[in-house]
Amino acid sequence: MIVTNSSGRGNGAPPALRRLSFMTTMVPSTTPATTLIGPGRQALDSALLQLDRAADRLGLDDGLRTMLATPRRSLTVSVPVRREDGRMDVVQGFRVQHNTTRGPAKGGVRFHPSTDIHEVTALAMWMTWKCALVGIPYGGAKGGVAVDPASLSTRELERVTRRYVNEIMPIIGPDRDIPAPDVGTDEQTMAWIMDTYSINAGRPVPGVVTGKPMILGGSAGRAGATSRGVLISALKALGGSPAGRTVAVQGFGKVGAGAARYFADAGCRVVAVSDVTGAVVDRSGLDVDALRAWAEETGGVYGYRHADALSHDELLELDVDVLVPAALEGVITAQNASRIRARLVVEGANGPTTPEADRILADAGTTVVPDILANAGGVIVSYLEWVQNLQACSWSASEVDAKLRGLMEDAFDAVAAMSAERGITLREAAHVIGVGRVAETHRMRGLYP
Numbered sequence: 001m002i003v004t005n006s007s008g009r010g011n012g013a014p015p016a017l018r019r020l021s022f023m024t025t026m027v028p029s030t031t032p033a034t035t036l037i038g039p040g041r042q043a044l045d046s047a048l049l050q051l052d053r054a055a056d057r058l059g060l061d062d063g064l065r066t067m068l069a070t071p072r073r074s075l076t077v078s079v080p081v082r083r084e085d086g087r088m089d090v091v092q093g094f095r096v097q098h099n100t101t102r103g104p105a106k107g108g109v110r111f112h113p114s115t116d117i118h119e120v121t122a123l124a125m126w127m128t129w130k131c132a133l134v135g136i137p138y139g140g141a142k143g144g145v146a147v148d149p150a151s152l153s154t155r156e157l158e159r160v161t162r163r164y165v166n167e168i169m170p171i172i173g174p175d176r177d178i179p180a181p182d183v184g185t186d187e188q189t190m191a192w193i194m195d196t197y198s199i200n201a202g203r204p205v206p207g208v209v210t211g212k213p214m215i216l217g218g219s220a221g222r223a224g225a226t227s228r229g230v231l232i233s234a235l236k237a238l239g240g241s242p243a244g245r246t247v248a249v250q251g252f253g254k255v256g257a258g259a260a261r262y263f264a265d266a267g268c269r270v271v272a273v274s275d276v277t278g279a280v281v282d283r284s285g286l287d288v289d290a291l292r293a294w295a296e297e298t299g300g301v302y303g304y305r306h307a308d309a310l311s312h313d314e315l316l317e318l319d320v321d322v323l324v325p326a327a328l329e330g331v332i333t334a335q336n337a338s339r340i341r342a343r344l345v346v347e348g349a350n351g352p353t354t355p356e357a358d359r360i361l362a363d364a365g366t367t368v369v370p371d372i373l374a375n376a377g378g379v380i381v382s383y384l385e386w387v388q389n390l391q392a393c394s395w396s397a398s399e400v401d402a403k404l405r406g407l408m409e410d411a412f413d414a415v416a417a418m419s420a421e422r423g424i425t426l427r428e429a430a431h432v433i434g435v436g437r438v439a440e441t442h443r444m445r446g447l448y449p
Contacts, residue, residue, distance in 0.1 A: 043330065064439055071121055074121065084155065095143040096120045106180070109180070112144065122329075127139075130379060131379060133411055134373075212385075219394075222385055229374065233412055237369050241267070248316075248322070251325065268321075278300065278301060280310070281315070317340060321344060326352075349375070350375065
């Protein structure tokens, strides 16, 4: 770890808030003022506060703190959408490359109406620490388009994707920045991105994205990798046999539904799940496959006849062994943290717990496996897919799973050891390791010119 002189920080506002004020100037004048106090801004505030706490423990000076807090590149683009009825809409798109000191930028692309530059910046920052924590040679990035994919036809969605890629193309590439699926995107989206980039390059470039279909160079095991990592983290944190452990999953999308399936396969009892349509509970255990089939047929878990309905808040507050927040950021807050009764929270989503809630959970003795560790399975297998593309080879599902498990367990053991040694939470330990590795790389490389 790097230890530098932390003197001369001065008085006034905390460094995170000073930088947050600076980040506001990055927002285009056309951005609605409401985004400045929305969930994206809150996510960025949380990310900066977490960075500051890690920097305090590492003794980083102001210059290095500012470098680590400031994105390397931030791009905001206009994305015209030609609708089926002939209308043209214009939505905003973003791509932020937070840090490329340890390697090419890596991060997902999300299509969601609340996506803004603050949210994307926070997610890119978390990805930087995540990649460093699990020991893969990437920096953090994130992208997104402020659009609801459910409101678009398939052809409209393809047009949005291809135009967005065309706008960000100067800063992406297999040795620059490699996108992947996230909220509202999937392997079909990645196929369109790969094709758009390849057409412009004049040759197939499968390594420009990960999470793409197997037939286009995708990797075995990528689709469920994030969910698999959540299970691995949970089992490490639980210790002992998982048989009969009760689990509630908030968010029954790609990550949450997969995690529920893996928990059930491991012998746990998945008693409740939720999605945007509602939440359902069965204390004897849900049939995850039947519930997934119902959700695919009807559009959500609401109305599932083999379980009882409950509210989203009630799900978070259930008395269970494991709670998996696997939707969006900021769902566990200062307002509801004191009512969380799960003994273990495993963050499948990015930033689901606010810093204020973190303190409340820690004081209550609740163990939280942080997002940059718990959901790192996705970027690990994305890295493995990228390596296979660069080497023009392919690994079996068992080979990929073994590599995923090894990297996840090594990272968990390092975090747990530091947590025990220093008497800090798993989140604090994970950030000290991740931020420390990036800071050390900066020190070793020096500053050009």
